[in-house]
Amino acid sequence: MKILFLGDVVAKTGRIAVVNRLADLKRRYEADFTVINGENAAHGKGITSAIYDELIAAGADVVTLGNHAFSKSAITDRLKQCPYLIRPANMEPENVGRSWVIRECQGKRIAVVNILGGVFMDQALGESYPVMDRILQEIDADIILVDLHAEATGEKELFWFRFRDRVSAVIGTHTHVQTADERVVNGCAYISDVGMCGSFDSVLGRDSDELIARSLGEPTRYTPAETPAVICGVVIEIDDSTNRAVGITRIQERPETEA
Numbered sequence: 001m002k003i004l005f006l007g008d009v010v011a012k013t014g015r016i017a018v019v020n021r022l023a024d025l026k027r028r029y030e031a032d033f034t035v036i037n038g039e040n041a042a043h044g045k046g047i048t049s050a051i052y053d054e055l056i057a058a059g060a061d062v063v064t065l066g067n068h069a070f071s072k073s074a075i076t077d078r079l080k081q082c083p084y085l086i087r088p089a090n091m092e093p094e095n096v097g098r099s100w101v102i103r104e105c106q107g108k109r110i111a112v113v114n115i116l117g118g119v120f121m122d123q124a125l126g127e128s129y130p131v132m133d134r135i136l137q138e139i140d141a142d143i144i145l146v147d148l149h150a151e152a153t154g155e156k157e158l159f160w161f162r163f164r165d166r167v168s169a170v171i172g173t174h175t176h177v178q179t180a181d182e183r184v185v186n187g188c189a190y191i192s193d194v195g196m197c198g199s200f201d202s203v204l205g206r207d208s209d210e211l212i213a214r215s216l217g218e219p220t221r222y223t224p225a226e227t228p229a230v231i232c233g234v235v236i237e238i239d240d241s242t243n244r245a246v247g248i249t250r251i252q253e254r255p256e257t258e259a
């Protein structure tokens with residue numbers, strides 16, 4: 001089985017690119033199951049139920065979130081209508097929505113878990129390790145994937161070492177910059193960060209001119225960039241007999257307009 005995981009979809013540019021290209025990506029990478037991080041999908045911060053619906057209709061099986069999960073507050077009341085949308089476990093508000101979900105695919109029960117890192121992450125409620133231990137006691141699945149939404153590579157690697165015997169993949173999100181450290185050890189795939197789906201000529205998906213002005217002390221709004229999109233993600237290959245990872249391949253499809 002092959003699982004496609006696309007990194008943080010940023011704003012309209014990222015959304016349009018993913019929605020328009022997901023069917024083709026799934027075909028080319030032979031994806032059986034697709035996870036998309038959508039925490040920046042609505043104007044660069046947060047998500048709406050309409051955008052969730054759009055990503056699911058385009059072919060996502062599960063949509064994950066991160067520290068901006070509730071930046072668009074309306075989603076808090078709509079989570080019940082979004083059964084495959086998961087929010088980080090260790091983050092306020094704690095009792096809204098779910099932090100893991102199980103979907104069936106090819107006779108396998110695939111669990112996807114959303115966890116927040118603690119380093120440089122104001123929204124995190126404590127460390128990720130105890131909450132992951134608790135979630136693993138609750139989950140009954142064949143394959144477990146983790147979206148570890150975190151800033152620091154060291155923290156992400158440590159999480160992978162702690163849990164790699166019990167899960168099949170730990171996929172880092174949040175920094176929007178894809179790392180080249182993908183690997184599989186003991187049947188668990190890992191990458192520190194999958195990167196983003198959003199404007200390539202930008203600062204993490206935001207308008208670079210606005211951020212330069214901000215650095216000079218000028219007041220700014222939060223303006224997403226609108227340059228052509230890069231698509232970043234990974235394909236995780238799972239051995240159907242062991243339910244463990246046997247491969248991870250990075251995807252980084254840059255726009256043709258790059259100089």
Ligand SMILES: [Fe+2]
Nearest residue numbers: 066067068174
């Ligand atoms: Fe984030």
